[in-house]
Amino acid sequence: MKIVLAHGILGFGGGLLPFGIGYFNGVRGMLEQQGHEVFAPTVAPLGSLDARSRQLARQIQAHWPGDEPIAVIAHSMGGLDARRVIHRDQIVGNRIKLLVTVGTPHFGSPVADAVLGRCPNVLAHIPGWLLSALQHHAGALPDLATRDELHDPDCEGVTYLEVACVRKNDSWLATSPLFGLSRAIGELYGPNDGVVHYQSACHASRPPIAEWSVDHGEAIGWPSGYGGLKGMAAVWKPCDQHLLRYRSLAERISSAVAATEL
Known part of the structure; x- marks a missing residue:
C-alpha cells in the first residue's frame, strides 16, 4: 500500500535532519519493513491550510504519478491538509481512499485562539519557543482557531479514521513541558494532549478508533519528559509502544483497503 505521512504545524517531511530522523519518529522505516511504500513530503511549516494542501497534493502527484490508491496517516494540522486535498483536488483527492488523523484539531485548538488574542488564560501557558514561532508567522492560525464545523466535510468513497490523544498524568519528573498548557486547556475543554482537546x-x-495516552509530541514518537532525556533517547531508539501504535494503524489500513476491494 502507498502511505503518505503528513506532518503537522512546525513539522517537516523526510530527509531534512541528519541520522534519518523523521517527524514521525521511526514510523517510515517500520512501515517500509512491512512492505508499504512510504512518502513523507514537506509543506510550509506555518503556512495556511490552502497553501499547505496545495503543496501536499502537488508533491504526492509528482512522487507517485498515476491513479493508484493512496492512504494517508496525518498528525495535527496534517489531517486538515489531507481533508482539504480529498475535498478539493480532483486528481490526488480521488486517489486517497483512507485517511487516519492523529491529534488533528478538526474543530480548532485553544492554542491558536490564545495567540490570536481570543483566549488570554491559555496564552500564559504556551512555551516561549512555540509562542515566538507562531507569532512570527501566523498564516496557519486562522485555520486552527476553534470553530463549530469542519473545514472540509467527509467525501463519499473515503474511509476516515480518527485517533484522539490525552496527556498522561505523570509524576513531576516525567511531566511534559506541555503540562501547564494541558491543564489550562482542560479547564476550558476537558481532556486534551496539551494542544488539541479530545472532542x-x-x-x-x-467515535475515534483509538485513544492514546500521550501528549501532542509523544503522539509522533517524541516524548519530552525527564528534562528532555526521553526525547534524546528516542532519537536513537524510538519507543516500542510508539511503533506498536503505528503498526496497528497500518494493519487497520490494510484491512480497510482489503475490505473495499472485495
Whole structure:
C-alpha cells in the first residue's frame, strides 16, 4: 500500500535532519519493513491550510504519478491538509481512499485562539519557543482557531479514521513541558494532549478508533519528559509502544483497503 505521512504545524517531511530522523519518529522505516511504500513530503511549516494542501497534493502527484490508491496517516494540522486535498483536488483527492488523523484539531485548538488574542488564560501557558514561532508567522492560525464545523466535510468513497490523544498524568519528573498548557486547556475543554482537546480530535458523528495516552509530541514518537532525556533517547531508539501504535494503524489500513476491494 502507498502511505503518505503528513506532518503537522512546525513539522517537516523526510530527509531534512541528519541520522534519518523523521517527524514521525521511526514510523517510515517500520512501515517500509512491512512492505508499504512510504512518502513523507514537506509543506510550509506555518503556512495556511490552502497553501499547505496545495503543496501536499502537488508533491504526492509528482512522487507517485498515476491513479493508484493512496492512504494517508496525518498528525495535527496534517489531517486538515489531507481533508482539504480529498475535498478539493480532483486528481490526488480521488486517489486517497483512507485517511487516519492523529491529534488533528478538526474543530480548532485553544492554542491558536490564545495567540490570536481570543483566549488570554491559555496564552500564559504556551512555551516561549512555540509562542515566538507562531507569532512570527501566523498564516496557519486562522485555520486552527476553534470553530463549530469542519473545514472540509467527509467525501463519499473515503474511509476516515480518527485517533484522539490525552496527556498522561505523570509524576513531576516525567511531566511534559506541555503540562501547564494541558491543564489550562482542560479547564476550558476537558481532556486534551496539551494542544488539541479530545472532542476536536474526534469526528462529531463517530467515535475515534483509538485513544492514546500521550501528549501532542509523544503522539509522533517524541516524548519530552525527564528534562528532555526521553526525547534524546528516542532519537536513537524510538519507543516500542510508539511503533506498536503505528503498526496497528497500518494493519487497520490494510484491512480497510482489503475490505473495499472485495
